[in-house]
Amino acid sequence: MSQWQPVQIVGGAYADDTRPFSCQDTVNYLPLQAERPGGRSDWLLRSAPGFRQFATTQNKPVRGAHDAEGLFLVVAGRTLYRVNTNGSTASIGTIPGVGRVSFAHNQIENGNQIVIVNGQAGYVWNTVAGALTQITDEAFPGSPIADFMDGYIIGVDPFGRFWFISDLTQATQYSTLDRQDAESQPDKIVTAIVVGDLVLVFGERTGEFFENTGADTGTFQRVRGVTMDVGCASAHARARLDNSVYWLGSDGNVYRLVGNSPQRISTAAIEQAIAGLNWSNAFAQTFEDRGHKLFVLTFPDGHTWQFDVLSQEWSRRQSNGLKRWRLNTLTKWRRQWYGGDFSNGKLYQLDWDEMTEDGAPLVSERVTAVTHADGNPVVVDGVLLVFDVGRVDVGVSDHFCSISYSDDGGHNWSNPAIVSIGKAGEFRRSVELRRLGMTRERVWKVSVSSPAKRDLIAASWKAAGARS
Incomplete structure (x- = not known):
């Protein structure tokens, strides 16, 4: 038997x-x-974890979200919202465009300057003045991404000619003398991200590291002798996680930064699955809770993949009736995780005990x-x-x-x-x-x-x- x-x-x-x-x-x-x-x-x-509705806005989709030292800001449609702890929202300004936005913030006396960029322009919410203003400095070219290091706001020229920084603790002021282009090889710049005490600048084919020299102008200079022969496929397809950087490479592989070198973490099966997709629209997010550290990579014309540092395994997130996960943003705020919907103006609270997606079936x-x-x-x-x-x-x-x-x-x-x-x-x-x-x-x-x-x-x- x-x-x-x-x-x-x-x-x-x-x-x-x-x-x-x-x-x-x-x-x-x-x-x-x-x-x-x-x-x-x-x-x-x-x-x-599934999720339940926490807040809703009058606009769609959710294009970006950010926790600035306890202040939860969300861009939905063309509107910038402040999200309150009771789930109510308040409109505080307009961010034009329809694509993803990127946030960064610095500290000023008694508050913060919060930068929002939409690829063509930049805006600053000053928490002290309670006002949203557009960056009008002629030296600011616009940027698809924003980041922060050592008191400087970091951006990338939308045409890929150079990357740049703001004046020190001045998110609205910029100088044409504080711009850097690709130096090791001629390469169009795609994106940048801060890792430790360095700025990692990705081109279409290469990556370079820059450090703060402390100079008044030309503040950041390239770290000599340290380059990568792998670029990034999309301005938003990179993220910080587990004291490192993860990104979708320009060759269609997914990498983790180990020291100053790229380490492939994708599998041949995943690389086959994404080969025919539009990499330039891919975007990355992270989720860290209960020991899991997830690099979440979404292809709007394909699936949502996630790599868990804890298990070293890939899996997928998928919402009912879709190929991809419906969450366009993931933000940790007040020790909880919140996601913004790609197709409506809803914000959800993620919960390990919730086995639906706002009442819709969550199929495992x-x-x-x-x-x-x-x-x-x-x-x-x-x-x-x-x-x-x-x-x-x-x-x-x-x-x-x-x-x-x-x-x-x-x-x-x-x-x-x-x-x-x-x-x-x-x-x-x-x-x-x-x-x-x-x-x-x-x-x-x-x-x-x-x-x-x-x-x-x-x-x-x-x-x-x-x-x-």
């Missing part, structure tokens, strides 16, 4: 073009490795690695999944998961079987299917949309040899 044998259920997103080799996918789950022995398994799939899905017997036929007597069962609230009828399988590498799937993951209090329920036919190899697909925790801990199957 066949015995239960473990099946590899936990893993990241790794769907290769050669699907019978690997069609693994992980959506709205976070792979998490046990940090101590004695657990039910070495890994589990943690339910990714895992497509497993290939289970096989080295080409030998086997009869599958059953499959057993170990969920954190019995967590559904009383009165909620949706406490089911969908299980299907493929015997041809994910090209075709069986009709899904709907199995209960335990209504409220059913903590001993087994999620189990029987009499699943004969195969030489099998891939499992497990989907859950229930508005309750759906952590997936382990899986087993009963399979016995069959006469060929």
Whole structure:
């Protein structure tokens, strides 16, 4: 009689073009490795946080958001809003345009200057004066991004000719003498980002590092002998995370900065998936909570990918009815995380215990690695999944998961079987299917949309040899 044998259920997103080799996918789950022995398994799939509405604006989409030392500002449509702790919003000015905006802020006496750039122009909200003004200095060319270092606001010329800084602690004042172009190789500048005590300036093909020399003019100078032969694909496709920088390279690979060198962290499967997309529209965000440190990379014409520093695994976020995640912004404010919607003016509060997206289904899905017997036929007597069962609230009828399988590498799937993951209090329920036919190899697909925790801990199957 066949015995239960473990099946590899936990893993990241790794769907290769050669699907019978690997069609693994992980959506709205976070792979998490046990940090101590004695657990039910070495890994589990943690339910990714959902969200509920926190605030709403009268405009769409949410183009950018920023926490300036406790002041939460959001640009939705063409309006700059202040978001209050009770979820109310107040319009405080106009930011023209329709594309993404970037924020940075400095400190002035008794307050801050908060810079918002939209690619063509720049604006400053002065918290002391309570006024929004456009940057009119002739030496300011506009910028797609803003950053801050040592009292200076940092920007990039929209035409890629140079990068520049403001005057010291003066976000509205600039000098043509404080501009730098690509020096190691002729290259169009795409973006810049502060990392430690250096500014990393990305071109289309290269990267260079600049340091503050303390000079009155020409304040930042290139660090000699330190360059990278990898550029950045988009002005917004870079982010600081885990004391480093992560970015989408100009070659379609994703990198992490290690020392002063790029380290590839993407996989061939991800690089295949994004090869035909519009890289110039990609944008990066970060999320750090409960030990997870996520670099979140969204392609508006494709998917949203996330790399978790904790597990070193890739997975995907996807909203119901979309290929991508609907959050255009992620901002930590007052120890909570908030996201702005790409299609409306809503702001959401993320919550690990919320298993919907503002009431819409949050579908978690895992497509497993290939289970096989080295080409030998086997009869599958059953499959057993170990969920954190019995967590559904009383009165909620949706406490089911969908299980299907493929015997041809994910090209075709069986009709899904709907199995209960335990209504409220059913903590001993087994999620189990029987009499699943004969195969030489099998891939499992497990989907859950229930508005309750759906952590997936382990899986087993009963399979016995069959006469060929």
